[in-house]
Amino acid sequence: MxxxxxxxxxxxxxxxxxxxxxxxxxxxxxxxxxxxxxxxxxxxxxxxxxxxxxxxxxxxxxxxxxxxxxxxxxxxxxxxxxxxxxxxxxxxxxxxxxxxxIKSSCAYAKWGCCELVSYTQRNTHEESCFFAPLMCPIPGCGYRGFTGRWSGHFLVDHHSADFLHFVYGQSFEVNLEASLPFLVLLGEDDHLFLLLNKNMTPFGHAFSVVCLRTGDLNWKFSYEIEAASTRNPENCMQLKASVTNAKEWEGLHPTESFLLVPYDFCSSTNITLSVSVGRSASV
Ligand SMILES: [Zn+2]
Ligand SMILES: [Zn+2]
Ligand SMILES: [Zn+2]
Ligand SMILES: [Zn+2]
CATH class of the missing domain: 3.30.40.10 (Zinc/RING finger domain, C3HC4 (zinc finger))
Incomplete structure (x- = not known):
């Protein structure tokens, strides 16, 4: 009792x-x-x-x-x-x-969440709590950041060469080392995205975009990736897809959508892509 x-x-x-x-x-x-x-x-x-x-x-x-x-x-x-x-x-x-x-404090109260949540809804709240810390994806870093608050860490700490800053809706060129598993993309509102790269031997490289965030925020994100053949630039391919959300990236690639770029489209060491990320209000 x-x-x-x-x-x-x-x-x-x-x-x-x-x-x-x-x-x-x-x-x-x-x-x-x-x-x-x-x-x-x-x-x-x-x-x-x-x-x-x-x-x-x-x-x-x-x-x-x-x-x-x-x-x-x-x-x-x-x-x-x-x-x-x-x-x-x-x-x-x-x-x-x-x-x-019964109302209880959120498990992330020490990170700033002031909500008193119904005990029966605690798990649901914490799943999407804005204050749930997220691990920095750079290997060996160990820093814990928060949804939509990443530029301080990437600019001030030691990652200034490890990311691309972008404006929503504007395409930008990415020249990615073929061996890198991801590139960090930082949105203008400090949301952190990963352009994922998976070598799909013997076909080519699979690219997709995920967003590291928690919370049912007011935005949904989409992305476009274009790749052109280095030998014949008239040969190009394109993917339009919605961004997958994740609390952290554990090496698993989205299976719903990705762009499979044949090896013919890449040089031996690098891959050039045109990428854009869009942001719209979620309904
Ligand atoms: Zn009994
Ligand atoms: Zn039970
Ligand atoms: Zn909370
Ligand atoms: Zn870091």
């Missing part, structure tokens, strides 16, 4: 005597508005004891009070995971109300 302990400054003081006839069921600030209080609780108590995910209504308990979340309960076949015998499950409405009412 969950145990609560008060964590606010008044926790050790005796509660004030209740006025005669007052409603003890709700605490209010004197103006009739419900008032939250700070509490401490062992977060493990708020996770399902079977799948360890945050408890999220509907919640079910056996006749002995052992709780399971909906997806776990649906797999129990009326056998309690603790009692190990036939059980009669029922909804635990009181616990559902408690977990629905």
């Amino acid at each position: 969950a145990k609560f302990s008060f964590a606010d400054a008044d926790a050790d003081e005796d509660p004030p005597p209740a006025a005669a006839g007052s409603d003890k069921r709700k605490r209010d600030g004197g103006d009739g508005n419900a008032m939250g209080i700070s509490m401490r609780i062992d977060p493990d108590l708020l996770d399902c004891s079977i799948c360890f995910e945050p408890l999220c209504p509907p919640l079910y308990q056996c006749q002995n009070g052992h709780v399971a979340c909906l997806s776990c309960w649906s797999m129990l076949s009326n056998k309690c995971h603790v009692c190990s015998h036939d059980a009669i499950f029922a909804r635990n409405i009181a616990l559902e109300k408690i977990v629905e009412s």
Whole structure:
């Protein structure tokens, strides 16, 4: 059973005597508005004891009070995971109300997120939290940056030769060493993109663009890549695609869209591409 302990400054003081006839069921600030209080609780108590995910209504308990979340309960076949015998499950409405009412700080509070999020929505929020740190993609760097805040790191630190700055909607030429797995592209608004390069032996090089970011921001990005043959410039190829978003690039290349440029289009050491990245408001 969950145990609560008060964590606010008044926790050790005796509660004030209740006025005669007052409603003890709700605490209010004197103006009739419900008032939250700070509490401490062992977060493990708020996770399902079977799948360890945050408890999220509907919640079910056996006749002995052992709780399971909906997806776990649906797999129990009326056998309690603790009692190990036939059980009669029922909804635990009181616990559902408690977990629905609990607000917790975001895991990225120390990076600046001030949001108090519903415990049941915590994972969803943190998946897209704007303050979730992102690893700098330059090998060996180890710096943690944030969505849309990269130019300081790339300009001030040691990467000034390792990226291209670009303006959305304007094409720019990239001369890429064929052996490099990616080139960092920095948008005018400090969003960080990677032009990925994968050697697809025996065909050629596959190029695509990903954006390292978190958060459901107001922008969606697209890109175009053009390549022309070094032997016969009339032979050219082009890709228009939407940019894939990622928290970090772990060496996996997008499979939905990429431009496969034959070796004939490249010199032995370098590849020249025309690239543009577009930005539009997401709906
Ligand atoms: Zn579960
Ligand atoms: Zn049980
Ligand atoms: Zn957050
Ligand atoms: Zn770095």
